[in-house]
Structure formats: C-alpha cells, structure tokens
Amino acid sequence: MLRWLCSPVYYQQVVQSHLAFVTQQGSTAAAQSNGDPAAAGPFLTVFPGSQLPTNTAHTYLGSTETTRAPSQMAAATGFGAAANTIGSSSAGRGKGTAWWTSREPQLARSPAVLSASRKHLRRSGFHSPLCVSRESAVPVELDHCKSRAEKLKEEVGKALQRAGSRPKDAVKYVDSLQQLGIAHHFEDAITAVLNRVGEEDDGDDELFDAGLRFRVLRHNGYNVAADSFQKFLDAEGNFKHSLSKDLRGLLSLHEASCLGAKDEYILAQAMEFSREHLESSLLSLDPNLFRKISYALKYPRHMSMERYEARRLLEDRSYPNGTFHSPLFELASLDFNMVQELYQGELAEITRWWRELGLAQKLSFARDRPMECFLWSIGIFPDPGLSMCRIQLAKTVAILLVVDDIYDSYGSPEELVLFTNAIRRWDLEAMDELPEYMKICYMALYNTTNEISYHILKQHGYCITSHLRNTWVDLCEAFLVEAKWFSDGFVPALADYLKNGITTAGTYMALVHAFFFLGSPVSDESLAFVGSRPSFFSHSGRILRLWDDLGTAKAEQLRGDVASSIECCMNEDRYLSEGDARKHIRKLISRSWTDLNGEALAPSPLPFSVVKASLNLARTAQFVYQHGDDERAQSADSVIESLLVKPIKRKPVNGYGQLMRR
Template structure:
C-alpha cells in the first residue's frame, strides 16, 4: 500500500550522535502542511477511557515558589538525624523510625542511616530474642525484605500452635496483626506461611472493625485498603500525619510537611516544562483522534522515579510514555488493518524512507517517535557514555508487533486462548518500553550483559507487566461502555471455562495478580542485576496500576484524580478524620 504525503522525513546531516539522525523538532515540520487523514473504513473502533477532567488546559498549574530554602531544610534534616542517633538506639525504636520516614516519603534523605540500621538488624537476626512480639518481628521482616534482604518467613513459625495454626491469643493484638498483614505483602512463591499469615490477619482485622475505637479502626482500614508495600507512599502519606504529634514524630512531621511543599513545587515546574514540550510537539492538534492527557502521562514518571534528584529523568520519561498512548490510539481507534501492518513494518526496520509511504497521521507519529528516541539517546550518551538507540528501537518494535497481533485477532473476530492473550498482552502493556527507558536514563549498571538482559523481558519486567495487564482487564470488564474490541483475559477465561461466572473470572485474575506480585517481590531481593532505583521503579509501576485502572460507575478514575489534586494543587494539612497509625507514629 502506497499513500502519498507531503512531509519529508529525510535525515539531516550534522547531528553529532547518533549519526545521520534528524535534528529538527516536530513542530516546524507539522506547520508545513494540513494533512488529510485517510477515509478508509476502520476495522474497529474502541472507546478509550479518559480522565474526567479532560485535557490539561482545564487544570492550570500555579507554581508554589514559597517552598523553604535549601539551607534551612538541610538544617532540619541534620537536626532530625541528631534526634535519630539518640532515640534510635533501641532496635524497635529504630525500626519504627524507619517505617515512619518511609511512610512520609522522605526516606531518600536518610538512606545512609537506614542502610546502617538494617544492615545491623540483618546481622543480628539469629541473636534477637523478641519472638513473642509479633509487631516487632513482622516489622523487622518487612523492612528487611523491602531493602532486598532474603529473610526467612520461618520467623513467623513461633506464632503458630502445635497444630500449625496461628495462635488464638494473637487475635487481640491489633498492632501485631496489622504488622503481620503488612509483612505478608512481601511474600514470594512457595511461602505458605506468609499466605496463611495474610489470610489470618485479614480476616481478624476485618472482623475487628466493628468494635475498635475510631483511631484503631482508621489504622486497620488504611492498612487493609492500602498496604504499604503495594501502595504509592506519596498517595498514602497523608494518612500518617498525626494531628497531636509527640516526641520525635513531631520533628519528623514538620520535616515531611516542608519536604512535601518543596517536592510539590518541583513537580509543578516539571509539569510546566512537560506542557510546553507537548504543545510544541503539535500532536494534540494534528492527531485529534488521540488522547491529550500529558498530566496523566507525567503521573507515571512521577510515580516511578520518586527521588527529587531525578527531575530530568522524569521529564524525559514522560515523552515515551506519551507516545505509548498515542500509538495505542492509532492501533485501537483509528488505523485500518492494512495501515497498521505498514506502520509496524516501518517501526520494525526503523525505515525513514519507507515511512514516506505511510498515511499522513502515521508519518507524523513516526516523525515524533524518531525525534524523541534520538534526543533521549543523545542525552544518555552525553551523560553516561552509552548509546541506547538500538535497544530503544527494538523495544518500540516489540510493542508495535504486539499491538498488531491484537489488531489481527480482533479484526478476525476470533479470540485467542487465555495463555496466548496474556503472553502478548504483557508486551502490549507498554511496561517493557517504559522500563527500558528508565534503565538507560538512570545510567546505573550499564553493561552489555544487562543491556541484553533488559531487552529480553527479564522477570522483573514481565511480572510488572502482568500486574498491569490483568488490572487493566479487570477495569475494562467492569466498564459496560467497552465494546469488546480491546479484548481481555476475563473474556478469554469465560470463553474457555463454560459455565463460569464473572465472579469466577475475577477471582482467577486476582489470584494471578497476587502470583505476579510474588514473582516481582522475588526479583527485587538481592542479589539483583539491576540497581535499587530500577527495582523501586518496577515496584512503583505495579503500585500505580490500581490508580490508573480503577474505574467507577461513571467511567472516571476517582482515586487518580484525588491523587493528582493532592500532589499538585493542595497544601499539606492535618485532618482529624484522616489520622491513622497513632501507635506507630
């Protein structure tokens, strides 16, 4: 198929790296013509979900320039470190302080102290005699597992009776049960004791809500709904501000409030830069069928890379994230099957000459993708001395091939098996593209071996992608407006298991998500070929997924909207109705 276009994609000379790449920005090119989109009948149309607040222009960003000065904040950090050295001598107190610091999203300021305490705790595991304190044992286990230590789940055997069941006397230990439930979220495959611990503590805590006082009930409800390991700390931090702080927690809360204002201001500046880039790119005006949600796309970057020092990486990561959504819309809502085959072939070969034969809208998209990939590669090469161009292109090719497989399935009207669907859906989730970009943008652990490993879907990526794909399918299945062209694992399961109900399928998907989490937890334990920052980014994608795909009856994403407003537009405040974890903090 050959469709003529008036846009030239001929590579320009003079770009120092990569060689023979086009250095022009997309916007000037887009201004040269007004493309006429092909009128060929579409093979399918799928109504995409959008955030209820629509395009970003409806939510103007007001930058907070009143954040505390760096020198004053650094002094506060040092003041708390001094308090920590005095108060944290007792093992349980030191662990509680680490927990509070992590929950309040300021752990990156104390990583050296956290590493030191947890290293000592891991070395003393065999000599620590606190087997009867469920809260302490479970907290130590969770913090060490989160840090990558392969602590044995056998530490919980001491809380079982002679028949192998958790002791009845634990039912009244609310703080211990909360700690046990939180610890169970870090289980890996084969750890039956943690599965039992999670079920046991969940049932007891859920039934206890009717007779607990308000403070304890809030503590329990927040832990059950948002267990720390599987939640974004930036989203749940507000629940851990105490309106009557005492002792060291008072100093820590003040520090966290100041940091929250500083980080909010930084994010607002980043958003302004992203919005300018998106406007200059021109895709929102030239590809009107595609989504226009740069704020939502930036949320992925902000969730993945939480350290304030990674500002440049967050901005750069938002660019490929946006292209995943744009290309997804091309495949799902606009392209004919013949056009999609040609587009995929161009991406496979990364063939600028062949792109001349694409429809105008696809040519525009490829032009943007080519420029973004080249610019990111150039920045990575300048900063880390490594050329990721080939790996990035291969990741995009894999994504488009997976999109095309789905297009062919649903154009033919034939559903694949559940196994086939999920294997392809892991790729089409876009997680691999995102994490490959993160790996190179971080510049940590760059080697030929790791480059090959990251390109071949290691388990740390495939497990994260499985969580996203299955969560997405659950959200789509609940949405009655979906026309079915996207397909889902739920749909495949119901077809393969005649007589099964939606609830049966939902339970199966929830079980598979739980299993994928276990694999992800395993991959984040040491030794790990990837950096801790990369591992945390993988975890954060999985943590972000429920916010991105939990649609309500009005087809909105209320949790995501709440999170965005609290991060970008609201000041930190302590609300009595949100108080929780009083006993911990």
C-alpha cells in the same frame, strides 16, 4: 496499553452523545445526497441509548446489513483468518459462538462498532477529558520553608542516629521516614542502620516488632528469612490463638505477609491468619481504628504508591495531639510541598514539549494527556533526585499513547501493517509509504527516541538507540496482534492474551527505558539480561495488565475494543459470570505479587533501583485503575490533585506526641 479510565457512566454518556451526533450527521448527509445512500458517506444510523440490540439491521457504508459473524468480519476487514493461528491454545477461539454477546449486558459489544470495517471506518476512542488542570495548582511560598527544612533535617538526622543504637527504635524510625516520603534525605544513614539491624538477633521480638523488622528489611532489598515467625506457631504448626487479640501485632504481621514469595508457606499462613482475625474484629472497633485497619487490608504498605501514601499519612488527623508539630512531621510537610513544586516545574517542561510537538493538534483522535503520563513517571520514579527520569519517561509514555490509539481505534488493517514494518526498518525512508497522519506520529516517535538516546549518550557515555528501537518494534508487533484479534472477532486463551498483553501494557517499554535512565552500570551481562525480558519485568507487567482490565473493561466494551482478560476468562468457562471472572483476576494479581516479590529478592545483574522501579510500576497500576473496579476507591483525578495541585496545609496542634504506626 495504558488505557486511561473514567467511570463507566461517563463513557455511556459519551457514547450516547457520539451516537446522537453520528445519527444526526448521517441524516444530514443523506438529505444532502438526495436519497442516494452511497453518497451519504460513512455514517452509522443507530438506535438511541447505550444498550443496543444485538441483532439489528443498520445502515453501514450505504448498505443495510445485520451483525456479522467473526468469519464474515475477517473477510471484510482484510486480516482474513490470520488471527486464528495466533496463540497455541484453541480454548479461546470460540468457534461457532457470537462471542461479543455476553450473558451480562454490561460487557456486550455494540453491533454497530463490531460490524464496522476498520478498512473503511475509523473508530473514535471516546477518551474522557481530565478534570484536573495544571493551571489549578495552588502556589506556595517556599523560600522560608527551605531554611526551616534544613534545620529540621539536622534534628531528624540526630534522632535517627540516636535511634540507631536501639534496633527496635531504629526500625520504627526508618519506617516513619520512608512512609512520610523523606527517606531520600538520609539514604546513607538508613543503609547503615539497616545493615546493623540485619545482623542483630531478633529472638525476643514481639509480633509487632517481628513483623515490622521483616517488612522494613525486605522492602529495602534485604533477603531476610521468614523463619523469624516460627516462634509464633504452636505445636501443631498454626499461629497461636492468643495472638488473635493483638490487633497491633496482627496488622504488622499482615503488612509483613504481603512481601511473601512463592513457597514461603509460613507467610501465606500469616496472611490468612491475620486477615481472618482483623476482619472479624472490625465491627467492635472505634471509628479511627476501624478506618486504619480497613484501609491497610485493602491497600497494604508494600503495594501502595509512595508519594500518595505520604500525603495520606500527613493528612491523617487520628494521630495523638502534637504529632504534627514533631520535627519528623513538620519536615515531611515542608518537604512534600517542596517536592510538589519540583514536580510542577517538571510538568511545565513536559507540557511545553508536548505542545511544541503538536501531535494532539494534528491528530484529533489521539489522547492529549501529558499530566496523566507524568503521573506514571511520579509513581515509577518518586525520588526527587530523578527529575530527568520522570521527564523522559513521561515523553515516552505520551507518544506510546498516540501509537496505541492508532492501533486501537484509528488505523486500517493495511495501514497498521505498513506502520509496523516502518518501525522495524527504523529509518526516515520508511515513512514514504505511510499515510500522512502516520508520518506525523512516526517522525515524532523517531525524533524523540533519538533525542533520548543522545541525552543518555551525553550523560552516561553509551548509545542505546538500538535497544530503545527494539522495545518499539516489540510493542508495535504486539499491538498488531491485538488489532488482528479484534478484527477477526477472536477471543484468545487467557495465557496467550496475558503473554501479549504484558507488552501492550507498555511494561517492557517503560522498564527498559528505566534501566538506562537510572544510569545503571551497562555491561554485556546486564544488557543481555534486560533484553531477555526479566521475570520481574513480566510479573510487574502482568499486575499492570490485569489492573488495567479491571479498571477499564466496561468502558472499553462500550467503545468496542479488543477482548480483555475478563472476557477471556468468561470465554474459557461459559458458566463464569463477570463478577466471578473479576474475582479470578484479583487472585491472579495476588499470585503475581508473590512471584514479583520472589524475583525482586533473587540475584540479578541489575541494581536494586531498577528492581524498585519494577515494583513501583505495579504499585502505580493499582492507584491508576482501581476506581474503575471500585467506585469507592480514589479516582485518578483525586490522586493527581493530591500529588500535583494541592499543597499540604498544616493545622496547629497543641502538645507533643509520637507517630503511631498502623
């Protein structure tokens, strides 16, 4: 699911501490039992250090045994050979292979964890604590800011109106408004401007303007053709060599190419051409331009988290003198702080609800992370006017994480089957057969879902309980499949893993809720479409699942979780290293973006706001999980701090300048 990440080094420290504690408890219990191992309790005696030997005798539930093969594990855990029938491909079954012993030690599983029967021993998730707290938020006096912001909105609105008569200037101004996060103040005016721009002929555009126009129109849901780039090709169908020195134009072309769809070969060619020449120019650039181009190549605008991108631009001091005293930037700075205050109020409400719910206090194994859940809500619904959407989605994700922890690390095989059946029944009597800890979770899930349904019924006039219930049934059934895979030591084929993993990542859960939260017009056609798991939901979920795996695979293997897509790749190709598998996963992410772009432009019974939520889910996934794949990237803690804790501090700048676009 949405497995929160931290650095693998941290997880090593946590695992070492946990193993030391378990060893100490085992020794104490053994001493108290007067030498009777059976009375010592279910403690594992393990070797110190994070790298455990792969063939080691260890004390397990009072008996000494060695690491068992998957078939032996299946017999011990109660799932039997059921997982061997899951998935249509036999490529990933790894018969006769100790699949958990990777050629690369960082992906090797602990034999102590692997041999532990979920029927008797409950695993700990080893989830890291958050380093940012809501109490660390910096207060800002905003009373005087609001009146100033209203005056600035008038100035900026007039500037947009003036620019609207000149298509090139209009596109640039709209792009600035959207990058700085203040477009929500001018939605009607922006729509009018873009409608006019879409009807204008772009025949005399230079490369920069052509790329910017294409990107802004597609970003806002206009299905503009890529033919506008034909004029930049030579007689042989390649981009003209003379363009290779136009860095500003190349960067605009690269940003535009990131919105390319399947079979749009000219945009694929544009991406290859622009990237090649931008990368070759890096060594000869001044530091500011080097930083701008390097960042844009790694984090294209189309794939960036909206609020984080606005914050980054507002703190970029490489702009010309005076830029930050322009009405545009001054309004953006004030608005960012006011929206941050709104977010903080929403977070306070979510935190209060979470504490009153009491799951974290009653279920010690469960993740206690309302702030991270709210980060996902901000990523999917950044618009300040979508407060209810953010709050309700954060509640859903918070409970989803607890359910994930039950299936992932705590529940026994028999208990997980009982819980899945209870979710299918969806009534209070279904709790009777559940253990106490599952009753607590089930009641919280049941009540929260019904409360959300009641809220939608009051606000929009339709009952959605059965639709939300179906998403929970699908999710728990997919979790159960993963639990069986783990229990049987089974590595599925990559295609089977992804088909199931899109669901366990929480994709359909989040986007079906989004459809109803946004107040979308509900018809038989739209309900059937949402229930069919639309392709753009699936493509977004594939990006989420793959980024999740890139960011958390090492940490999850240290605590003994189900095989990730990286291991599935390595299992299908025995000569593939972990590094090569990660490269393959990044290519799959790139391909999924191309598919998602195409589906986002296709005719749909759903409004563009739902399509945008699907795009935002994929964008947020990168910013949540990228640090686990590249330690140079922003960590989740830093993203939370930027969006929820620290306000924008405006520094005095002399003069006046214009916004320079990358």
